Amino acid sequence: MSAQEPAFIGIDDRRPRPRARGRRRLGAAALVSLLAALSPSRARAQQQGQEGQTAPRAPEGSTAVPRGQDGAIVTPPASTAAPAGQATPPRALNYTPPEYPPEAEKQGREASVTLQLDIDRDGRVKHAVVVESAGHGFDESALAAAQKLEFEPARRADGTPAPARILYRYSFTLKTAAPPPAASEPAKPAESLRGAVLASGGDVPLAGATVSVARTASAGAAPAAAPRELTTDEGGAFAFADLPPGRYQVTIAAPGFEPLSVEEALAPGEQLEVKYRLLPQGDGLEVMVRGTRPPREVTKRTIEQREINRIPGTNGDALRSLQNLPGVARPPAIAGLLIVRGSGPQDTQTFVDGTQVPLIYHFGGLSSVVPTEMLDRIDFYPGNFSAKYGRVQGGIVDVALRSPKEDGRLHGLAQMDLIDARVLLEGPVPFLANTRFMVAGRRSYIGESFGPVLEAAGAGVTQAPVYYDYQVLLETEPTPSARVRLTFFGSDDALELLLSDPAPNEPALSGNVGLHTAFQRLQLRYDHELTDKDRLDGVLALARDDADFGIGPIYFQLDLKTLSGRLEYTRRVSKGMVLNAGLDVFAGLYAVNLRAPGPSRPGEPPNQPFSTRTLQEVSRDGDFFYPAAYAELELAPTARVKIVPGLRLDYQNLNQQMTVSPRVNGRFDVVPGFPRTTVKGGLGVFHQPPQFQEVIPPLGNPGLKSTRALHYAVGVEQELTRHIEASAEGFYKQLDELVVGVNRPGSVQLDYQNVGSGRVIGGEFLLKYKPDDRFFGWAAYTLSRSTRVPEPGEPERLVPFDQTHILTVLGSYRLGDGWEFGARFRLVSGNLVTPNVCNVNEQSCDPYRTNALFYAPTGTYTPIPFSGPNSERLPAFHQLDLRLDKTWRFKSWRLSAYLDVQNVYNNANSEAIQYNYNYTARQYVTGLPVLPSLGMRGEF
Numbered sequence: 001m002s003a004q005e006p007a008f009i010g011i012d013d014r015r016p017r018p019r020a021r022g023r024r025r026l027g028a029a030a031l032v033s034l035l036a037a038l039s040p041s042r043a044r045a046q047q048q049g050q051e052g053q054t055a056p057r058a059p060e061g062s063t064a065v066p067r068g069q070d071g072a073i074v075t076p077p078a079s080t081a082a083p084a085g086q087a088t089p090p091r092a093l094n095y096t097p098p099e100y101p102p103e104a105e106k107q108g109r110e111a112s113v114t115l116q117l118d119i120d121r122d123g124r125v126k127h128a129v130v131v132e133s134a135g136h137g138f139d140e141s142a143l144a145a146a147q148k149l150e151f152e153p154a155r156r157a158d159g160t161p162a163p164a165r166i167l168y169r170y171s172f173t174l175k176t177a178a179p180p181p182a183a184s185e186p187a188k189p190a191e192s193l194r195g196a197v198l199a200s201g202g203d204v205p206l207a208g209a210t211v212s213v214a215r216t217a218s219a220g221a222a223p224a225a226a227p228r229e230l231t232t233d234e235g236g237a238f239a240f241a242d243l244p245p246g247r248y249q250v251t252i253a254a255p256g257f258e259p260l261s262v263e264e265a266l267a268p269g270e271q272l273e274v275k276y277r278l279l280p281q282g283d284g285l286e287v288m289v290r291g292t293r294p295p296r297e298v299t300k301r302t303i304e305q306r307e308i309n310r311i312p313g314t315n316g317d318a319l320r321s322l323q324n325l326p327g328v329a330r331p332p333a334i335a336g337l338l339i340v341r342g343s344g345p346q347d348t349q350t351f352v353d354g355t356q357v358p359l360i361y362h363f364g365g366l367s368s369v370v371p372t373e374m375l376d377r378i379d380f381y382p383g384n385f386s387a388k389y390g391r392v393q394g395g396i397v398d399v400a401l402r403s404p405k406e407d408g409r410l411h412g413l414a415q416m417d418l419i420d421a422r423v424l425l426e427g428p429v430p431f432l433a434n435t436r437f438m439v440a441g442r443r444s445y446i447g448e449s450f451g452p453v454l455e456a457a458g459a460g461v462t463q464a465p466v467y468y469d470y471q472v473l474l475e476t477e478p479t480p481s482a483r484v485r486l487t488f489f490g491s492d493d494a495l496e497l498l499l500s501d502p503a504p505n506e507p508a509l510s511g512n513v514g515l516h517t518a519f520q521r522l523q524l525r526y527d528h529e530l531t532d533k534d535r536l537d538g539v540l541a542l543a544r545d546d547a548d549f550g551i552g553p554i555y556f557q558l559d560l561k562t563l564s565g566r567l568e569y570t571r572r573v574s575k576g577m578v579l580n581a582g583l584d585v586f587a588g589l590y591a592v593n594l595r596a597p598g599p600s601r602p603g604e605p606p607n608q609p610f611s612t613r614t615l616q617e618v619s620r621d622g623d624f625f626y627p628a629a630y631a632e633l634e635l636a637p638t639a640r641v642k643i644v645p646g647l648r649l650d651y652q653n654l655n656q657q658m659t660v661s662p663r664v665n666g667r668f669d670v671v672p673g674f675p676r677t678t679v680k681g682g683l684g685v686f687h688q689p690p691q692f693q694e695v696i697p698p699l700g701n702p703g704l705k706s707t708r709a710l711h712y713a714v715g716v717e718q719e720l721t722r723h724i725e726a727s728a729e730g731f732y733k734q735l736d737e738l739v740v741g742v743n744r745p746g747s748v749q750l751d752y753q754n755v756g757s758g759r760v761i762g763g764e765f766l767l768k769y770k771p772d773d774r775f776f777g778w779a780a781y782t783l784s785r786s787t788r789v790p791e792p793g794e795p796e797r798l799v800p801f802d803q804t805h806i807l808t809v810l811g812s813y814r815l816g817d818g819w820e821f822g823a824r825f826r827l828v829s830g831n832l833v834t835p836n837v838c839n840v841n842e843q844s845c846d847p848y849r850t851n852a853l854f855y856a857p858t859g860t861y862t863p864i865p866f867s868g869p870n871s872e873r874l875p876a877f878h879q880l881d882l883r884l885d886k887t888w889r890f891k892s893w894r895l896s897a898y899l900d901v902q903n904v905y906n907n908a909n910s911e912a913i914q915y916n917y918n919y920t921a922r923q924y925v926t927g928l929p930v931l932p933s934l935g936m937r938g939e940f
Helices: 029-037 102-108 137-145 321-326 445-457
Strands: 111-119 123-131 166-174 191-199 210-215 228-231 237-241 246-253 260-266 272-279 287-290 301-303 347-351 356-357 376-379 397-399 413-417 420-428 436-444 460-476 482-499 510-528 536-552 554-574 577-597 617-636 642-654 655-670 676-688 707-721 724-745 752-771 773-789 805-816 819-826 852-855 860-863 877-889 895-903 911-914 922-926 931-939
Touching: 111 137, 123 137, 137 166, 191 246, 191 260, 228 237, 246 272, 260 272, 321 376, 321 397, 356 510, 356 536
Parallel strands: 191 272, 347 397
Antiparallel strands: 111 123, 111 166, 191 237, 210 228, 210 246, 246 260, 272 287, 301 376, 347 356, 376 397, 413 420, 413 931, 420 436, 436 460, 460 482, 482 510, 510 536, 536 554, 554 577, 577 617, 617 642, 642 655, 655 676, 676 707, 707 724, 724 752, 752 773, 773 805, 805 819, 819 877, 852 860, 877 895, 895 931, 911 922
């Protein structure tokens, strides 16, 4: 049977494989019987009949009974009666394997025995009879084992326990004994591929399943060896040792279950851990959860597809879910910013399929620039990231686009909510083998709702807020070991207002206020497994970025045309050593146009309105070239240890500087296996070149150097249960040679110098429930402090985006029958502001203090800061968000609806301080009130 795409894949951090998998639909009969059997989610089933008998009703026309071993799937008989209404069937809590009849084993006999079990209100087996006999001692062995079973009892619709009658099937399968190791064998071979085979719909292992691996042919590789085959043990586990790196076709088969065939890629020096779930024979749905490869970074947080669009408060937008992870601060108001571990928003880079993009969120942070439906995974590195990334000292967000579906059919979706509308279409390209496409687009209509709000606030709307984004993807596989992907994607945001009444302290700022940002990317990706030990991954992109801001006669325009690319070569040097080496190039042309007020006129006080100064114009264009090279070693001296030293070299032609960034991190499994305990740590040097306006003359200083950050981190990860994992990590960042701008007398631009310094210290804590069939959720807490020293000798001060405490608790639960409910609660320290008037609630407030100076020629007041910069913290932010989803499934399509409500109890969170005209009084400016969003989606 051909490989199929799983409906859910637990995302790992391995490189994307050339082939995706198609989808098979689960027949209604098989699905009901499957969920009624062992699903840990306790699927509901229709039940009716006499009092005192509670058992799910078998679907009409269902003749196949799921089989299994090691806790086989159970299915209620069609004749069994149950009380009317909704109820939950019994769920197996343990499994005791039956003894294989000795005579039958000697004769090589295999069989299946179906039992009818009566289970009481306490979940104990009160009576067991054979329904389908096999003889030869199998019946007696099955009956003896059944008496040791324990169940979660069946429950009526009101939740009370009730007796039940179910069918339970044991499968007896002979195992091939492995030959004893030779006496001279020096050591156990290292495992390359290990995992477990489970019954789909629950975590019940399948013993005796056959697992075979066969090397697939690839260009330049040695001829494929003969397939290797083994059977799973009592816990459903298997392990293959000493498999060479490459791609393998893995086939799993068990009596009474659909065989599963998938392709896996073994990376050099890595151990791959997987879980395969088999379905009962008949139409079914493949479900597979992959194990994770140890990351090349100290901390890497991956958001899985089960979580990716169900997090409450994000309006179903996957990239907005990043704001719920440890180390990420809450941005002010509705600003679409990422503030990571006390660094500025400009200190974090975002990549889409390996190509950097200038922004991640549309206007106001209401939506991301890449639709959730196209995402494969989101990898977030809050610090101590690999030498693969550079030119940044904060964090990294790497978004991977998924491959189009390859089941040979067209698929699409259309969605509308109160913010935007989107469409997506994907499928095969006619007349081109192994070639697929995906095209998507989105447009907002928030202007229709924000426009009246802005007008009511006194702003005349010339162009209401609007954004677009669009994506076109074409993917093909010229050989079984290579993949080529061509992608074009872009984004556009525009807003224009008419200010009829200027602010009192800036009388010349009136007229149109406009903001327009846009970017486009034409990207080519190439991934090729050259040989058993060699791999090549490359990405090349042509790009254009536009930014245009204007207010009255003042404007700023930036136009960038760039070429970026990355080429990485991976070589398995030896069994415990992998080399990653690459080139990273960023080059292009820039054009900057600026009209802005010049310096103060002679004799004019320096604290007068900015807008009344004489305007000066500056235009500048040129080119830039930022090449880099990096190398890393992944060292695994034992299966429990991984050390990754790396070195990165960067050059910037605008300031003619070469930087060297050594880094190292490592992980050690103190307790391997389950429950795993891992300690980790790392340190490294990270450089970030100055921004264009800071280094390009005459606006900037070409003598600036790159800023430098030293990252230190140490942490621990602990598995508590199969689904629950806890982690804690402490971090410290030392910031040097920060760029600081000061006013230069007689010049329009600031004087930029590398005189600043700073530090960030904190801890992150995460308690996460890994996604299962019903639930996912986590609790994240960050404690941090971020300070800066603008110039030597000045006092240390907190930065505006410092947030001492950040707590996020969220979860989502599938209620059954297509319903899902989720909630998110956030409690965050307030943002910092520089006060111009004291808070009257404070005892130290002096009501007779002079707060502003009056300037007669312009008739305006200039505030006198009440205290130092960022010396007052706004009240704490807290908010509850709820989300409700409903899905209706039809024969060939699916309809879903959701209600996402932010700030449910309408808390008036303070986002800023507003003053009156002469700065004698002030009040808090509150953020968004309760904000509901209702959406509908159709998919086929």
